[in-house]
Amino acid sequence: MDKILLRNVTIAGEKFDKLYVFQDDNGAVIVLPLLWTIHLSKTNSIYGWNTISKGTAGLRLAGKATITENFEARIVSENTIDNYVGHLFKLLHYVNDLHKSKGTPSVHHTHEINSPFLNHYLNDFLSNQLNSAASLSAHQAAISAYFNFLFSLRIKERLFTTIPRKTLQKIADRNTSEKKINYVSRSDRAALLRACNSQRDRLILRMGYEVGLRTEENTGLLLEKHNAKSKTHQGLLNLFDELDTHPTKQSFEYLLNGKYTKGGKSRNIYFDRELLTVLRHYYLNERKVIVDQAKTSCDTLFVKSDVQGRGLPITYRTASEIFTKAREKIPYMNSKLSYHDLRHTFATELYHQELYSPSGHETRSESAALLVVQQRLGHASESSTKRYIRLRMQMLAIEGGEQ
Numbered sequence: 001m002d003k004i005l006l007r008n009v010t011i012a013g014e015k016f017d018k019l020y021v022f023q024d025d026n027g028a029v030i031v032l033p034l035l036w037t038i039h040l041s042k043t044n045s046i047y048g049w050n051t052i053s054k055g056t057a058g059l060r061l062a063g064k065a066t067i068t069e070n071f072e073a074r075i076v077s078e079n080t081i082d083n084y085v086g087h088l089f090k091l092l093h094y095v096n097d098l099h100k101s102k103g104t105p106s107v108h109h110t111h112e113i114n115s116p117f118l119n120h121y122l123n124d125f126l127s128n129q130l131n132s133a134a135s136l137s138a139h140q141a142a143i144s145a146y147f148n149f150l151f152s153l154r155i156k157e158r159l160f161t162t163i164p165r166k167t168l169q170k171i172a173d174r175n176t177s178e179k180k181i182n183y184v185s186r187s188d189r190a191a192l193l194r195a196c197n198s199q200r201d202r203l204i205l206r207m208g209y210e211v212g213l214r215t216e217e218n219t220g221l222l223l224e225k226h227n228a229k230s231k232t233h234q235g236l237l238n239l240f241d242e243l244d245t246h247p248t249k250q251s252f253e254y255l256l257n258g259k260y261t262k263g264g265k266s267r268n269i270y271f272d273r274e275l276l277t278v279l280r281h282y283y284l285n286e287r288k289v290i291v292d293q294a295k296t297s298c299d300t301l302f303v304k305s306d307v308q309g310r311g312l313p314i315t316y317r318t319a320s321e322i323f324t325k326a327r328e329k330i331p332y333m334n335s336k337l338s339y340h341d342l343r344h345t346f347a348t349e350l351y352h353q354e355l356y357s358p359s360g361h362e363t364r365s366e367s368a369a370l371l372v373v374q375q376r377l378g379h380a381s382e383s384s385t386k387r388y389i390r391l392r393m394q395m396l397a398i399e400g401g402e403q
Helices: 032-043 057-061 078-102 106-111 115-126 133-152 163-175 187-194 199-211 216-220 236-245 273-284 285-295 316-327 338-355 366-377 382-388 394-397
Strands: 001-013 014-023 046-053 065-073 226-228 232-234 251-256 267-272
Touching: 014 316, 032 046, 032 078, 032 106, 046 133, 046 382, 057 199, 065 133, 078 106, 078 115, 078 133, 078 267, 106 133, 115 133, 115 163, 115 226, 133 163, 187 199, 187 285, 187 316, 199 216, 199 267, 199 273, 199 316, 216 316, 216 394, 232 316, 236 273, 251 273, 267 273, 267 366, 273 285, 338 366, 338 394, 366 382
Parallel strands: none
Antiparallel strands: 001 014, 046 065, 226 232, 251 267
16 A cells, blocks of 8 residues: 655646545555545545534523534644544555455445444554554544545445543553653753754744744744635734834734644734844845745745745745754754644743743732633643643753743
8 A cells, every 4th residue: 555645736627736645555546535635635624523502501501402513624734634644544554454354345445434443443453553642532533534524425424433531541551651841941942043054944943932833833924914714914024014113012913824723723823022023034134035046936934945945935844844953963952852842832931921920929820821821822722731831840940940
């Protein structure tokens, strides 16, 4: 079996910048997964079920609330799509191995797969291969997205998958690896910046720990005005102008379009005056030289600087690649740290800034501080945000007691 990534391909008159194709052991295209990847490429969306409860609080307590489920599409990021495609490919490998050993349906007949089969795959097979409950949940989400697509085509009934507590406990018991603290110290951040060769790379690292961006979200910093939430929002060029028109303003708001976020949900992000000034300097100098030489034009702030693709928008992996290259130049730095840990760092510091005064006294409730972090990270629930928060003593221990 093989998974092939095609770029700039035209099929039946439709042009695709990027398209995944699955092939069986004989090189034949697996059609149903191809239809799904075509859908992903054209719409950047997946299908899912949204549960809505209606009725007064009293009625809900009495068990008389009206529960409805809507089957609808939602936008997901390019990074999520790539991950989901990879997770489906793993399932296809499993289906293919069973077909060859036991004569079960082949990869060309995924529409014959049922819920018990998927639950066995998740809880009895995959759970023994993965090291975290989060990874297992990601595979479950990808599988659901694929079979929901088949449901939308009316060629498959709705399937249900569950991951019981005992499966999660099994993974937790097996995973005895040392837990790293997802916090990058100030000295390590300074070393990372020194290891960078360009202003662009330094700024992209700062986007992680000063703004809280995921690696793929760096592709969503647009220069011109753009539409989101049925409204037109300011581009970075508007914010650059505000540096001059509002000389005392210290914080600048930008709406990050859901097209570039993990959950497909737009959110506000914030630049302080110094950071926005440096972003403008990059736009007017280093970036301008690159796009002028390459004779390109694009709406994204960060552009490629290498020979291949020079002047074109960076990819969703660029930030992670920059972090890894910089980290590898620092022998003493924890090799397990990644770009996403800069986002953890942002959340940790923001949480404690909201919760504590400079002298270390609590100034507000933990729930109020968490809500601020939740909104800035774009999380749908507080439980997701809590995973990003390091204890104050841990952070101070890493920083050597500095406030």
